[in-house]
Amino acid sequence: xxxxxxxxxxxxxxxxxxxxxxxxxxxxxxxxxxxxxxxxxxxxxxxxxxxxxxxxxxxxxxxxxxxxxxxxxxxxxxxxxxxxxxxxxxxxxxxxxxxxxxxxxxxxxxxxxxxxxxxxxxxxxxxxxxxxxxxxxxxx
Amino acid sequence: xxxxxxxxxxxxxxxxxxxxxxxxxxxxxxxxxxxxxxxxxxxxxxxxxxxxxxxxxxxxxxxxxxxxxxxxxxxxxxxxxxxxxxxxxxxxxxxxxxxxxxxxxxxxxxxxxxxxxxxxxxxxxxxxxxxxxxxxxxxxxxxxxxxxxxxxxxxxxxxxxxxxxxxxxxxxxxxxxxxxxxxxxxxxxxxxxxxxxxxxxxxxxxxx
Amino acid sequence: xxxxxxxxxxxxxxxxxxxxxxxxxxxxxxxxxxxxxxxxxxxxxxxxxxxxxxxxxxxxxxxxxxxxxxxxxxxxxxxxxxxxxxxxxxxxxxxxxxxxxxxxxxxxxxxxxxxxxxxxxxxxxxxxxxxxxxxxxxxxxxxxxxxxxxxxxxxxxxxxxxxxxxxxxxxxxxxxxxxxxxxxxxxxxxxxxxxxxxxxxxxxxxxxxxxxxxxxxxxxxxxxxxxxxxxxxxxxxxxxxxxxxxxxxxxxxxxxxxxxxxxxxxxxxxxxxxxxxxxxxxxxxxxxxxxxxxxxxxxxxxxxxxxxxxxxxxxxxxxxxxxxxxxxxxxxxxxxxxxxxxxxxxxxxxxxxxxxxxxxxxxxxxxxxxxxxxxxxxxxxxxxxxxxxxxxxxxxxxxxxxxxxxxxxxxxxxxxxxxxxxxxxxxxxxxxxxxxxxxxxxxxxxxxxxxxxxxxxxxxxxxx
Numbered sequence: 001x002x003x004x005x006x007x008x009x010x011x012x013x014x015x016x017x018x019x020x021x022x023x024x025x026x027x028x029x030x031x032x033x034x035x036x037x038x039x040x041x042x043x044x045x046x047x048x049x050x051x052x053x054x055x056x057x058x059x060x061x062x063x064x065x066x067x068x069x070x071x072x073x074x075x076x077x078x079x080x081x082x083x084x085x086x087x088x089x090x091x092x093x094x095x096x097x098x099x100x101x102x103x104x105x106x107x108x109x110x111x112x113x114x115x116x117x118x119x120x121x122x123x124x125x126x127x128x129x130x131x132x133x134x135x136x137x138x139x140x
Numbered sequence: 141x142x143x144x145x146x147x148x149x150x151x152x153x154x155x156x157x158x159x160x161x162x163x164x165x166x167x168x169x170x171x172x173x174x175x176x177x178x179x180x181x182x183x184x185x186x187x188x189x190x191x192x193x194x195x196x197x198x199x200x201x202x203x204x205x206x207x208x209x210x211x212x213x214x215x216x217x218x219x220x221x222x223x224x225x226x227x228x229x230x231x232x233x234x235x236x237x238x239x240x241x242x243x244x245x246x247x248x249x250x251x252x253x254x255x256x257x258x259x260x261x262x263x264x265x266x267x268x269x270x271x272x273x274x275x276x277x278x279x280x281x282x283x284x285x286x287x288x289x290x291x292x293x294x295x296x297x298x299x300x301x302x303x304x305x306x307x308x309x310x311x312x313x314x315x316x317x318x319x320x321x322x323x324x325x326x327x328x329x330x331x332x333x334x335x336x337x338x339x340x341x342x343x344x345x346x347x348x
Numbered sequence: 349x350x351x352x353x354x355x356x357x358x359x360x361x362x363x364x365x366x367x368x369x370x371x372x373x374x375x376x377x378x379x380x381x382x383x384x385x386x387x388x389x390x391x392x393x394x395x396x397x398x399x400x401x402x403x404x405x406x407x408x409x410x411x412x413x414x415x416x417x418x419x420x421x422x423x424x425x426x427x428x429x430x431x432x433x434x435x436x437x438x439x440x441x442x443x444x445x446x447x448x449x450x451x452x453x454x455x456x457x458x459x460x461x462x463x464x465x466x467x468x469x470x471x472x473x474x475x476x477x478x479x480x481x482x483x484x485x486x487x488x489x490x491x492x493x494x495x496x497x498x499x500x501x502x503x504x505x506x507x508x509x510x511x512x513x514x515x516x517x518x519x520x521x522x523x524x525x526x527x528x529x530x531x532x533x534x535x536x537x538x539x540x541x542x543x544x545x546x547x548x549x550x551x552x553x554x555x556x557x558x559x560x561x562x563x564x565x566x567x568x569x570x571x572x573x574x575x576x577x578x579x580x581x582x583x584x585x586x587x588x589x590x591x592x593x594x595x596x597x598x599x600x601x602x603x604x605x606x607x608x609x610x611x612x613x614x615x616x617x618x619x620x621x622x623x624x625x626x627x628x629x630x631x632x633x634x635x636x637x638x639x640x641x642x643x644x645x646x647x648x649x650x651x652x653x654x655x656x657x658x659x660x661x662x663x664x665x666x667x668x669x670x671x672x673x674x675x676x677x678x679x680x681x682x683x684x685x686x687x688x689x690x691x692x693x694x695x696x697x698x699x700x701x702x703x704x705x706x707x708x709x710x711x712x713x714x715x716x717x718x719x720x721x722x723x724x725x726x727x728x729x730x731x732x733x734x735x736x737x738x739x740x741x742x743x744x745x746x747x748x749x750x751x752x753x754x755x756x757x758x759x760x761x762x763x764x765x766x767x768x769x770x771x772x773x774x775x776x777x778x779x780x781x782x783x784x785x786x787x788x789x790x791x792x793x794x795x796x797x798x799x800x801x802x803x804x805x806x807x808x809x810x811x812x
Contacts, residue, residue, distance in 0.1 A: 019800060048772045049154045051333055051728055052717025055769035057583065087581045089800055091764050094337055095730045096715040096772045097150075123800060126762035127341070128713070128732035155719045221720070 004032040006104050006116035009077075016121040017084055023120065024081035027104045032074050039065045041105045044082050046122075051095040059085055089123030151340070152305040153333035158326065160247075161202035164300060166293045176285060177207045183282040185213065185243050185270025190278060191287030194326030197274040198247050200285060204272065205245055213243045213270065220248035226256045235269050243270030250275045289325045291315050297325065298332065308339040402547045410540025416533030424526045427480045431520050435507035440466035440516070442498045443474065447491040450484050457484035458491035462498050466506055468513040477506070477516045481523070487639040525631060528624030535621055584766050587685050587797035595680035597695045597754075602679045602778065602794035615664045623657040630654060670787065675700030675750070677780050677792045679709075681757060685797040686776070689761035694737060696780065699750035705783040706741030710734060711757065712779055713764065718771045733763070741783070765800045 010025035017023055023044060044060040060082040080102070091098040103117040157163065167173070180187050185208075189197050198219070205215050216234050218227065227246075235244055244264060249257065257279065264271040273279050295311050302309060309332050321327035444463040449456060461476040478495065485491040498504060498518065508516040578586040595601040629650045636643040675698070682693040696709055713733035719726055738755040745751050757778075767774040778794040 048769060049150060049156060050715075050717050050772065051155055051330065052719045053771040054156050055771050057769070085582055087765060087800055088583045088767050088769075089765060091767070091774070093715045093730075093764065093774065094732055095333075095717045095728060096767075096774060097154075098767070124762065125764045126760075128764070155717075221725070 004106065004114055005030045006106065006114060008102055008104055008116060008118040010102070010118060010120060015119070016124065019084055019086040019089070019123060021084055022081060023084050023102075024079065025102065025118075026077040026079045027102075027116075028077040029074050029104075029106060032106070034066070034074055036108050036110070037066050037074070037106065038109045039063055039107045040078075041107065042078075042080050043103050043105075044080075044084075044100075045103060046088060046090075046098055046100045049097040049099060050093065057088075084122055089125050090121045091125050092127040094128060150305070151333055151336050152301040153309075153329050153336055157301060158329055160198035161205075163199060163297060165196055165200045165203045166296045166300075168290075168293065171285075173203060173207050176204065177211060180204075180208070180270075180272065180284060181211065183284075185272070186264070186281050187272050187284030188279045188281040189272070189274040189285045189287060190276065190283070191285075192289075192323060193276070194321070194324030194328075195287040195289045196325065197276075197287050200287060201245055201247050201272065201274040208243055208245075208270075208272070212241075214238050214241050215243050215245055217245040218247070220246065220251040222251060224248070224251045225253040227252065227260065232263065235263060236267055238269055239267040240269075242267075243272060245272045247274045249273040249279050250277055289318065289323045291318060294318055294325050294328065298329075301329075306340065308336045399547055403544060406540045406543030406547060408540070409536050410544060413533040413536025413538075413540055417530060417537065420526065420530050420533065424481070424523070428520075428522050428526075430509070431480045431507060431517055432522070434510070435517065435520075436510050437505055437507050438466050438468065438516075439503050440464040440506040440518075441503050442500050445495045445498060445500060446476075447488055447495075449488075457486060458488045459484045460491040460494040462495055462518055464504075464506055464516065464518070466508065466516065468508060471513070473508070473514050473516070475514055475516060477518055479519050480517050483523075486635055486641070490639065525628060529628050531621050531624040535625075581765075581799055583769055584799060585768055585797050590684050590796070595695070598680040598682045598693055600681055600684045602681060602796065604677075605777070605793040605795055612664070612667055615660065615667060619657070619660045619664050622653075622660055626650065626653045626657045673700055673702050673787065674782070674784065674790050675745075675747075679778055679780065679794045681796070685766075685799045686757075686759050687799055688759050688763040688765070688801045690759055692757040692759070694755050694757040694778070696738065696753045696755075697750045698745060698752075698780070698782065699747070700745050701747050702745050702787065703785040704741050704743045704745055704751065705785055706739065707743075707751065707780065707782040708736055708740070709738040709753075709755065710736050710779045710781070711759075711776070713774065713776050716773045716775065733760070737778075759798060761801075763798060766797045 006027060006029050008025060008027045010023065027042065029040070040063070042062045043058050045056060045058040047057075048055040060080075062080065088098050090100050099119060100122045101117040101119045103115065106114040108114070165173075189200050191197050201217075205217055208215050216231065216238060218231055220227075235242060244260070246260075249260075252260065261271065261281075263269070271281065272284065273281060291311075291314070295314055298309060298311075298314050313332065313335055314328060317328040317331045318325065321331070441464060442462055443465055446461050446463075448459045448461055450459055459482060460478050462478055463474060463476050465472060465474050467473070485494065504518065506516050506518055507520060508514075578584060589603055590600055593601045593603060629646065633643060633647050633650055636646070678695075678697040678699075680695040683690075686692060694709065696707075698704070698707060711733070712731055712735075714729050714731050716727060716729045719728070735758075737757060738753055740751070740753055743751055764774050766776055776796050776798045778796060779791060780794070781789065781791045783789045
């Protein structure tokens with residue numbers, strides 16, 4: 001039996017979005033045995049990366065349980081849509097980075113969850129330039 | 141949760157990827173996880189992992205946990221930070237309820253007050269609960285593993301971290317930083333974060 | 349066997365606007381570590397009992413302090429006040445002078461007494477009196493000296509209690525040592541009350557909620573960094589403490605991150621409290637030396653405390669002199685919050701009494717990340733943007749004649765906005781740095797908030 005695979009596609013094929021814009025797309029799960037499935041969760045979230053512990057903020061969250069028969073035909077793509085917030089914008093800093101993504105998690109009755117995420121960019125913030133030689137790295 | 145590495149200008153040495161349980165522990169020659177679990181079982185599921193700062197104690201303990209569970213034991217984990225002088229009551233109650241089957245995995249056991257350590261040992265003995273600890277100094281349990289870092293194993297860790305990323309960090313970069321931090325791989329990896337960041341931004345490509 | 353465990357999904361449920369139900373949390377949490385606490389400074393054990401214990405401890409301190417202050421007032425201050433304001437002046441005749449030996453566990457002490465005769469409403473009273481507290485002296489000579497000025501069979505003024513005419517005194521005034529002695533119970537009251545307030549604010553709250561409360565409480569303090577966020581701009585400080593402070597030349601005056609005023613005040617309070625308490629013991633020690641019976645154990649005990657007290661005074665004096673020499677730094681801006689791509693005006697005023705070699709204003713952006721390193725938490729900061737706005741110097745600043753300057757404050761078009769989360773933040777601030785002749789250089793920091801630029805879009809999704 002093939003392992004299940006999750007595919008996420010964003011509309012407009014875009015990777016950069018603006019605050020207040022609508023992010024929409026669809027996800028599809030292939031090779032999934034529905035009897036083993038417990039729930040599917042879709043979230044639009046940001047998380048931090050860098051030298052600090054991770055921070056995470058969920059902007060939108062949907063969950064479909066197998067028991068409530070919300071899952072429908074898993075072979076067909078399911079759509080999602082949300083209006084993106086004003087902040088925080090995607091940022092590629094030196095020790096702090098902010099990433100936005102759509103994350104799909106498949107929860108099975110037994111065994112490990114299956115997770116897939118697709119990154120997108122919110123806003124157009126430029127990465128900081130490397131510090132100049134005489135520029136101190138930090139202030140008091 | 142293991143998510144595929146984000147290749148969109150991520151840094152393989154970011155804090156999330158260095159967390160114990162996220163990177164695999166690299167054993168020295170002739171040692172393996174299964175051997176450790178066998179040794180632990182032979183000692184009645186009691187043992188200690190000791191070693192210097194940043195040598196992988198927490199990582200090894202994190203790797204042991206699923207292996208112990210694979211032997212049918214119930215593992216109750218806790219990581220103690222500086223200033224945690226006693227264990228939470230809920231944790232102790234869970235230990236008591238796991239009599240005969242449970243194994244307590246405690247990272248940072250040296251933080252506990254001496255009588256709390258004695259209480260923990262006493263509880264584990266009377267309730268027949270296993271006890272595996274990671275500590276900077278001996279906790280007077282059967283010696284399970286003494287962590288230490290050498291250049292080749294450290295480089296193996298770095299290679300695994302850089303797997304799927306542009307290889308901006310070279311082995312001599314690691315050796316220099318490991319020597320600077322007296323074998324503390326964690327500190328060396330934090331330094332490598334900055335180096336990787338600098339090289340990826342300036343477009344410096346590391347020769348293989 | 350798989351055990352249900354909790355880890356970072358708990359963080360997820362805090363942040364999501366559509367919070368998961370408890371049953372969903374149970375289903376969702378899979379394959380994560382149980383009872384893993386990765387942060388320092390989290391409380392362990394029962395929060396309820398911990399809070400209760402704290403409350404009892406601080407309540408006990410508060411009670412002890414209040415009782416001691418009340419007793420001090422009732423036994424020491426009130427009687428003196430009554431003597432100075434309530435006792436009636438009369439004329440008495442000194443009949444006899446004596447020094448009474450008083451033996452106690454601490455040793456032998458000497459109390460001066462004078463027998464006087466005076467008449468109140470036709471009734472003659474002849475008590476042994478001196479002061480209202482019947483204080484003793486450590487030596488007979490001291491006690492004798494206290495009553496030396498009263499000549500037998502001579503008249504002198506006295507003051508009697510109109511409620512009990514048999515109670516009278518020959519000397520009035522206030523004992524100076526009572527007031528610093530009351531600082532000790534006062535400190536108990538402050539610590540106890542402060543601790544009770546803290547405990548009440550954090551009763552039963554989790555570490556995350558307490559951390560969030562600390563952020564919002566600190567935002568209400570003067571001269572502190574912004575913490576509250578605007579609902580329209582999540583994870584961006586709202587800068588309310590800036591927009592609530594109007595300027596005189598430009599729209600807003602920026603607060604300092606750390607005002608020297610508060611540091612000086614804190615240090616002054618510490619000086620007074622510490623030296624007040626220590627002075628009581630110092631006086632006792634000095635008296636013993638003067639009396640020729642030095643108390644060496646007490647002297648050795650007091651010396652380190654005295655050294656600390658002197659050091660506090662020296663540090664305070666230096667800081668005060670520096671603060672007086674380097675006067676307040678005022679920075680005002682024409683608008684707030686700031687938006688990328690915009691240009692603003694900045695006004696600087698530096699007062700004091702100093703010769704300025706150079707002064708510069710810089711706009712900087714710093715990233716800050718907190719991470720767990722082994723069993724400790726570590727904070728790392730990195731400057732990612734640095735722009736000088738104004739450079740000047742070679743000026744003498746006199747009192748009442750501050751150095752003033754205005755300049756532009758451009759925000760780069762693609763600048764990252766201010767950002768604050770639990771472990772990571774991006775902070776913008778204006779730095780004023782000065783090099784002074786004869787003094788170490790100074791640096792003062794003024795936080796500002798940069799919001800994302802508002803971009804109009806026609807309802808679409810991706811950017812072109």
